[in-house]
Amino acid sequence: MQPSQQQSQRQSEGPAERQPLEGVTVVSVEQAVAAPFATRQLADLGARVIKVERPGGDFAREYDRAAKGESAYFVWCNRGKESVVLDLKQEADRALLDRILAGTDVFVQNLAPGAAERLGLGARALRARHPRLIWCGVSGYGDDGPYAAKKAFDLLVQCESGLVSLTGTPESPARAGISIADIAAGMYAYTGVLTALYERERTGEGSAFDVAMLDALGEWLGQPLFHGLYGSAPLTRSGARHPSISPYGHYRAGDGGEVFISVQSDRDWVALCEKVLERPELVRDPRFADNPLRHAHDDELTAIIEEHFAALAADEALERLDGAGIATARLRSVAEFAAHPQLEARDRWREFGTPSGPLLGLLPPVTVRGREALMGAVPALGEHTDAVRAEFSAPPEGTGGGP
Numbered sequence: 001m002q003p004s005q006q007q008s009q010r011q012s013e014g015p016a017e018r019q020p021l022e023g024v025t026v027v028s029v030e031q032a033v034a035a036p037f038a039t040r041q042l043a044d045l046g047a048r049v050i051k052v053e054r055p056g057g058d059f060a061r062e063y064d065r066a067a068k069g070e071s072a073y074f075v076w077c078n079r080g081k082e083s084v085v086l087d088l089k090q091e092a093d094r095a096l097l098d099r100i101l102a103g104t105d106v107f108v109q110n111l112a113p114g115a116a117e118r119l120g121l122g123a124r125a126l127r128a129r130h131p132r133l134i135w136c137g138v139s140g141y142g143d144d145g146p147y148a149a150k151k152a153f154d155l156l157v158q159c160e161s162g163l164v165s166l167t168g169t170p171e172s173p174a175r176a177g178i179s180i181a182d183i184a185a186g187m188y189a190y191t192g193v194l195t196a197l198y199e200r201e202r203t204g205e206g207s208a209f210d211v212a213m214l215d216a217l218g219e220w221l222g223q224p225l226f227h228g229l230y231g232s233a234p235l236t237r238s239g240a241r242h243p244s245i246s247p248y249g250h251y252r253a254g255d256g257g258e259v260f261i262s263v264q265s266d267r268d269w270v271a272l273c274e275k276v277l278e279r280p281e282l283v284r285d286p287r288f289a290d291n292p293l294r295h296a297h298d299d300e301l302t303a304i305i306e307e308h309f310a311a312l313a314a315d316e317a318l319e320r321l322d323g324a325g326i327a328t329a330r331l332r333s334v335a336e337f338a339a340h341p342q343l344e345a346r347d348r349w350r351e352f353g354t355p356s357g358p359l360l361g362l363l364p365p366v367t368v369r370g371r372e373a374l375m376g377a378v379p380a381l382g383e384h385t386d387a388v389r390a391e392f393s394a395p396p397e398g399t400g401g402g403p
Helices: 005-013 034-044 072-077 091-101 123-129 154-161 180-203 213-220 222-230 266-276 280-284 291-296 298-309 314-323 334-338 341-345 385-391
Strands: 025-029 048-053 081-085 106-109 134-139 207-212 248-252 258-262 327-329 349-352 359-362
Touching (some): 025 091, 034 072, 106 180, 123 207, 154 213, 180 207, 207 213, 258 314, 266 280, 291 298, 314 327
Parallel strands (some): 106 134, 134 207
Antiparallel strands (some): 258 327, 349 359
C-alpha cells in the first residue's frame, strides 16, 4: 500500500491548524502498552509528551521487528513523543526530572507496583509540590487489595476478568487477538486526563486518579457480567457466533465461502425469512418466535440458513442479504483490512516517521471537521535526551529566581 501523491504532499506540509492540547506538557514514566497508548492520544491532540525511558529503553521496543525493523507495538503507541533516557535511581537524573515536573501539566506512570512511591513520584508527594499537576497512575489491579502487588500483563488480566472464559470455542478458550486489557486501561487514562484538564480550568487545582486494567476491562464486560449475575445460566464460548443472539455469526455458502450476518430485531428476522430464505412460514414458527427462542434453537436455524445458502456463492448470498437490509460482513484478514475500500475512499491513511523510515498509519478515530490530528514521528531511544537536559539544566550556583 502506498499513499497517493496528493496524500504525500499533504503529509509533508503537515496540519497547520492549532491543536486542542497545544501548550499542555505531559511527562510519562511509562512502558509496554497501557500508559503509552494513553499518552499517544494526547500527543495526537498536540500535547508535548516527554517519554522518560530507563537505560536500555521501554521493553516494548524489543517485542518484535515487524515494522521495517521497529517494534509494531512501539510504533503504534509512541508516535509524536520525545524520548529522554534517565536513570531515576541516580541523584542527578532524579533532580532533572524534578525540574521538568515543575512546569508539567500531566504526569502519567505505569511502573511496577510501589515503584513510583519509592522514587518519590507518587501522587501525594508530587501534588504536594505541584498543586496544579494532574497525576495519573495505571496499574494492573489497583493500588490496594490482595492483588495490588501482583504483576499484570494483558493476557493475565484477560484471564482474571473472565474474558478468556468467553472467548474461543466450546472446546478451547482463547485470548482476545489484541491487547484489549491494555487498550481499555489506556483509553480510560486518556479520558481521565482530558476530564482532569477540564476540571482544572474550572477550579485551578490539579487532581490525582488511578486506572486499573482489571476495572477497565470489567467495565467492557458489562453485558456478560449482568448476564452472569442475573441470568439463568452463564454464557458459554461460541466462537464467531453470538452467545445470546441468533441468527448472528458465520454461515457456509455453496462455494465454501462464509457469510457473516447479524439479525438484531424481529423486523430483520421477517426480512430474512421472506426476502432471503423465501420461507415466510418461518416467521411464525414457534421455534423462532423471538430471539431467545431462536437462540435456543440455533442449531436448527443454522441448518435451514446453510441449506438455502448451499445453492449460492458467498458473493450472491451477500448481495441478497444486502438487498433485504440484513447486516452483513466479509471475513477479512488484517492485510485485507489494510486494503479496505472504505478506508481508501475516506482517505484514512497518513504517513509518519520512525527511526527506520516512514510508515503508514490510520488517522485517530475522532474526526473533527476542519482539523486533523497530529501524527508525529516515533522517537529513537534517547533522541531528545540532550535537548531536554539543556532545556532544564540546573541554574549555576549563586543564581536563582526572585528580585
